[in-house]
Amino acid sequence: xxxxxxxxxxxxxxxxxxxxxxxxxxxxxxxxxxxxxxxxxxxxxxxxxxxxxxxxxxxxxxxxxxxxxxxxxxxxxxxxxxxxxxxxxxxxxxxxxxxxxxxxxxxxxxxxxxxxxxxxxxxxxxxxxxxxxxxxxxxxxxxxxxxxxxxxxxxxxxxxxxxxxxxxxxxxxxxxxxxxxxxxxxxxxxxxxxxxxxxxxxxxxxxxxxxxxxxxxxxxxxxxxxxxxxxxxxxxxxxxxxxxxxxxxxxxxxxxxxxxxxxxxxxxxxxxxxxxxxxxxxxxxxxxxxxxxxxxxxxxxxxxxxxxxxxxxxxxxxxxxxxxxxxxxxxxxxxxxxxxxxxxxxxxxxxxxxxxxxxxxxxxxxxxxxxxxxxxxxxxxxxxxxxxxxxxxxxxxxxxxxxxxxxxxxxxxxxxxxxxxxxxxxxxxxxxxxxxxxxxxxxxxxxxxxxxxxxxxxxxxxxxx
Amino acid sequence: xxxxxxxxxxxxxxxxxxxxxxxxxxxxxxxxxxxxxxxxxxxxxxxxxxxxxxxxxxxxxxxxxxxxxxxxxxxxxxxxxxxxxxxxxxxxxxxxxx
Numbered sequence: 001x002x003x004x005x006x007x008x009x010x011x012x013x014x015x016x017x018x019x020x021x022x023x024x025x026x027x028x029x030x031x032x033x034x035x036x037x038x039x040x041x042x043x044x045x046x047x048x049x050x051x052x053x054x055x056x057x058x059x060x061x062x063x064x065x066x067x068x069x070x071x072x073x074x075x076x077x078x079x080x081x082x083x084x085x086x087x088x089x090x091x092x093x094x095x096x097x098x099x100x101x102x103x104x105x106x107x108x109x110x111x112x113x114x115x116x117x118x119x120x121x122x123x124x125x126x127x128x129x130x131x132x133x134x135x136x137x138x139x140x141x142x143x144x145x146x147x148x149x150x151x152x153x154x155x156x157x158x159x160x161x162x163x164x165x166x167x168x169x170x171x172x173x174x175x176x177x178x179x180x181x182x183x184x185x186x187x188x189x190x191x192x193x194x195x196x197x198x199x200x201x202x203x204x205x206x207x208x209x210x211x212x213x214x215x216x217x218x219x220x221x222x223x224x225x226x227x228x229x230x231x232x233x234x235x236x237x238x239x240x241x242x243x244x245x246x247x248x249x250x251x252x253x254x255x256x257x258x259x260x261x262x263x264x265x266x267x268x269x270x271x272x273x274x275x276x277x278x279x280x281x282x283x284x285x286x287x288x289x290x291x292x293x294x295x296x297x298x299x300x301x302x303x304x305x306x307x308x309x310x311x312x313x314x315x316x317x318x319x320x321x322x323x324x325x326x327x328x329x330x331x332x333x334x335x336x337x338x339x340x341x342x343x344x345x346x347x348x349x350x351x352x353x354x355x356x357x358x359x360x361x362x363x364x365x366x367x368x369x370x371x372x373x374x375x376x377x378x379x380x381x382x383x384x385x386x387x388x389x390x391x392x393x394x395x396x397x398x399x400x401x402x403x404x405x406x407x408x409x410x411x412x413x414x415x416x417x418x419x420x421x422x423x424x425x426x427x428x429x430x431x432x433x434x435x436x437x438x439x440x441x442x443x444x445x446x447x448x449x450x451x452x453x454x455x456x457x458x459x460x461x462x463x464x465x
Numbered sequence: 466x467x468x469x470x471x472x473x474x475x476x477x478x479x480x481x482x483x484x485x486x487x488x489x490x491x492x493x494x495x496x497x498x499x500x501x502x503x504x505x506x507x508x509x510x511x512x513x514x515x516x517x518x519x520x521x522x523x524x525x526x527x528x529x530x531x532x533x534x535x536x537x538x539x540x541x542x543x544x545x546x547x548x549x550x551x552x553x554x555x556x557x558x559x560x561x562x563x
Contacts, residue, residue, distance in 0.1 A: 020506050020509075021483065021487065023502065023506070024484075024487040024488065024491070024499075024502070024503070025487055025490075027491055027495060027498065027499055027502060028487075028490040028491045028492065028495075029492065030492070030494060030495060030553075030556045030558070031558075033495060033498060033553045033556070034550065034553045034554070036502065037498075037502060037546060037549050037550045037553060040502055040505060040506055040546065040549075041546050043506070044505070044506070044508070044509070044511075044542055044546070047509060047511070047512055048511060048512070048515070051511075051512045051515045051516060052515065052519075054516070056516060056519070056520050056521070057515060057516065057519035057520065058519060058520070058521040059518075059519050059521070060519065062518060062528070062532050063515055063518050063519050063532070063535055065532075066518065066532045066533075066535035066536040066539065067535065067536075067539050069536045069539075070535065070536040070537070070538070070539020070540045070542070070543065071539055071540075071543050073536075073540045074539060074540040074541070074542065074543030074544040074547070075543050075544070075547060077540070077543075077544045077548075078543065078544045078545075078547030078548040078551065079547065079551070081548070083552070083555075086497060086501070086548065086552070089501075089544065089548060090497075090500055090501050090504055090548075092544075093501070093504050093505075093540070093541050093544050093545050093548075094504055094507075094541075096508075096537040096538065096540045096541040096544075097504065097507050097508045097510060097537070097538060097541035097545075099534070099537045100508065100510045100511065100514055100534040100535075100537040100538035100541065101510040101513070101534075103514070103530045103531070103533055103534035103537070104510055104513040104514050104517055104530075104531065104534050106530055107517045107523070107526070107527035107528075107530035107531050107534070108513075108517060108527070110524065110526050110527050110530075111517070111520075111522075111523055111524060111527045114524045114526070114527075115522070115524075122467070122470055217500070218500065221500055221503060221504060221507070224504070224507045225503065225507050227510070228507050228509055228510050229477065229480075231510055231513045232473065233470075233473055233477075234513075235512075235513055235516065236469050236473065237512060237513070238472070238473060238476045239509065239512065240509055240510070240512060240513065241473055241476050241477050241480060242476060242480045243506050243507070243509040244507065244509070245477055245480035245481045245483075245484055246480060246483065246484035246487065246488075246503070246506070247484070247503045247504075247506055247507045248481070248484070249481055249482075249484030249485040249488060250484060250487075250488040250499065250500075250503040251500075251503065252485075253485060253488045253489060254488070254496060254499070254500065257493075257496075343493070345493060350496075350497055350500060351493070351496035351497060351499075351500060352493060352494065352495060352496030352497035352498070352499070352500070353497055355493075355494045355495070355496075355497065355556075356497045356498070356552050356555070359552070359555040359556045359557070360555050362555075362557065364557055364558055365494055365556050365557065365558060366558055368494060370493050370494075
């Protein structure tokens with residue numbers, strides 16, 4: 001009996017590993033992406049059922065109750081969260097996953113110590129990595145959630161000697177590692193290590209501003225995967241190693257892409273406290289003249305255009321303007337005007353955030369273009385309409401060596417014949433950097449809430465038709 | 466080095482480049498779903514959680530931690546897969562028929 005069951009769970013694990021790999025492969029194109037999700041779900045189901053069949057698992061009632069509680073919390077989360085909150089939800093979901101990994105590591109540690117069995121060093125190395133990354137990712141993800149939900153201030157919180165304090169704490173935690181791996185039985189060492197990991201997660205996120213969240217969420221994704229892979233080593237389970245490694249590399253690649261899109265290094269994102277700079281500069285720049293326009297003017301200019309490129313940013317998400325934007329797209333398209341969308345890699349609060357919101361508003365995805373693909377088109381574009389984007393369209397990134405965003409690749413909206421920027425006021429954006437785009441001769445500032453302003457333009461266009 | 470550990474290291478050595486290669490091919494259009502899907506998959510830690518929670522020889526402390534871990538990873542699994550599917554359902558190529 002046991003041998004048959006053994007064969008079954010091993011087969012289930014192998015198929016599960018294959019399903020996960022195929023799942024990511026199918027996600028590469030929107031056409032096959034939903035098949036990818038299905039494959040992932042099947043993989044997870046096989047992994048869970050396979051595990052329940054293992055002869056080591058003898059009691060089921062508490063596990064089933066835990067499943068039910070988890071599903072009862074998880075399902076409403078996924079259905080009730082609005083699409084603009086996807087970054088928060090992902091952060092929260094990371095927190096739960098990492099917490100689970102950390103708890104398993106802790107439980108495994110106490111299973112050994114309470115039985116009085118010494119832990120083999122190789123297993124202890126895996127447990128140390130698993131618990132460190134697990135607890136760190138747990139608190140860091142909770143903090144990221146808090147910042148995205150704006151429960152915690154989104155501005156970077158810094159104090160003198162911050163990096164020194166973090167480094168010292170981290171050194172202390174790492175210092176405990178060899179001791180634990182050598183098999184110490186001193187009772188306070190492991191709990192202290194847990195405490196330090198938890199604390200470190202909080203301290204890591206404090207100095208990071210809202211605009212850097214895409215990188216941070218991707219990095220946390222990577223840590224959660226690494227914690228899983230470490231758990232695989234601790235339990236001698238290769239399914240965990242494969243799934244964890246695929247995840248860790250996914251998060252890693254995404255964070256590298258995000259860093260490149262901001263022309264910054266990992267170290268700079270994590271320890272640079274971006275957004276503290278430039279208060280003074282912003283103050284004197286704002287004295288320069290700029291042109292503003294009404295919805296009526298904007299509608300007239302749009303109506304006489306042939307090609308329009310819309311550049312959405314986080315402001316569009318905040319104002320929930322994507323549905324009005326679709327109406328605008330429809331009205332313009334009906335008049336034979338070509339409307340396309342330019343998406344900067346770091347627009348929004350997580351990688352690909354804008355694409356999801358525009359898809360939610362039923363804008364077909366073949367109109368959404370990556371930065372490198374659409375940048376050459378701006379020169380022959382009549383109107384570039386910037387909605388809630390700021391730093392990603394700031395020409396200073398190209399030439400102003402003193403600008404904190406110097407070197408960051410940007411969308412070349414300033415090359416369009418007319419630039420229209422919908423913005424609440426002249427206040428500089430998140431990073432506190434003034435944007436010279438706003439003072440150009442061919443730039444029109446449209447002041448107001450993105451959603452209602454786009455709505456007014458649509459009304460004007462409809463009335464004129 | 467034990468045989469077990471050696472095999473595990475081989476698996477890791479193959480899985481990391483495979484993961485990097487797979488993810489590099491994902492279109493930036495789908496980076497958010499990619500993230501929530503990998504997030505759901507990282508809840509594979511549920512396997513470890515079940516093994517700890519259901520094992521006959523676990524001390525009570527480990528069992529309790531295991532059950533909390535099963536709950537946490539189930540939240541992760543359910544929320545991760547559902548939200549990914551909800552997002553992907555919205556991606557359409559053609560203008561929807563009116």
